[in-house]
Amino acid sequence: MKKTGFIALVGRPNVGKSTLMNTILGEKVAIVSHKPQTTRNRILGIETRGDDQYVFMDTPGLFNPRNSLGDYMVKAANLTLKTADAVILVVDAGREPGDVEKNVIKVLKNMKLPGALAVNKIDQYDKEAIAKCIASYARLHAFEAVVPISARSGKHVDELMDECSRFLHECEDWFYDADDFTDQSMRQMASEIIREKILRTTNKEVPHGVAVVIEEYKETDSLVSIRADIYVEKDSHKGILVGKGGANLKQIGTYAREDLEKLLGTKVFLDLWVRVKSNWRESAAMVTNLGYRDKDLT
Ligand SMILES: Nc1nc2c(ncn2[C@@H]2O[C@H](COP(=O)(O)OP(=O)(O)OP(=O)(O)O)[C@@H](O)[C@H]2O)c(=O)[nH]1
Ligand SMILES: [Mg+2]
Known part of the structure; x- marks a missing residue:
């Protein structure tokens, strides 16, 4: 049984x-x-x-x-x-x-x-x-x-x-297939992997105020192309995240791409953009817009 x-x-x-x-x-x-x-x-x-x-x-x-x-x-x-x-x-x-x-x-x-x-x-x-x-x-x-x-x-x-x-x-039957391992979509996993690399490469308030939204996810036979917007709370946070000459953002992209290629078993092209949304964590509406939706909790 x-x-x-x-x-x-x-x-x-x-x-x-x-x-x-x-x-x-x-x-x-x-x-x-x-x-x-x-x-x-x-x-x-x-x-x-x-x-x-x-x-x-x-x-x-x-x-x-x-x-x-x-x-x-x-x-x-x-x-x-x-x-x-x-x-x-x-x-x-x-x-x-x-x-x-x-x-x-x-x-x-x-x-x-x-x-x-x-x-x-x-x-x-x-x-x-x-x-x-x-x-x-x-x-x-x-x-x-x-x-x-x-x-x-x-x-x-x-x-x-x-x-x-x-x-x-x-139970009569399971809720998931035997080979399922999560309920997250590939887009969600990609967004989380990018956020993980930001957590690893930035400090203090910066990583806590970051949200990652996948704007585009295109799959072809030999490549997955992903464009993601990274939201931060302040201009100064954007500067820290991007780093001198874009070095930190490049590092985040490299680490995330390596993980994504392992996960997807294919080549990945990753295009990351950093945008500022002032104090988004304070606003229930902005929190919802950036992907943290109450309706997903039920
Ligand atoms: N030394 C040691 N560190 C551990 C162990 N398990 C987890 N960690 C470390 O503890 C830290 C937090 O681990 P997470 O799994 O992110 O903790 P969490 O409870 O999910 O944290 P939140 O998502 O923030 O609630 C990471 O640096 C882990 O590597 C362990 O068994 N031993
Ligand atoms: Mg956790």
């Missing part, structure tokens, strides 16, 4: 939710960076093993939003939490539970949602610190499973997957 389940990956920003999803899938479905607030949308990662189809839902990290983009991100995470069959709360192994984690636990209790605790980044801490962290969580909630992992190296991720099999239920 076939089985399936929707499992939400939630937690504060930067704890390794997207890394964990990519490691489980063995595919890069969600972008990753060392900066918090990398993920802005719910992103599905579909893993089919034998009769079992796991639908993981990566979410933006939970935090106190200070603008319309932040409102959208937290809404995306909270709605996902509420539509899931089960939840993996991802936490940093060296950090005591805070408000974010306590709130997620409150939702688990109220909704009687089954939950696993993934205690991540164990490669960074000693055994005592990890044990202390686990003990603090044990006092707050009886999770169905508690697994210390390293999402980056893959250590104990198989054990976590074994524990997640309990979250699946029998």
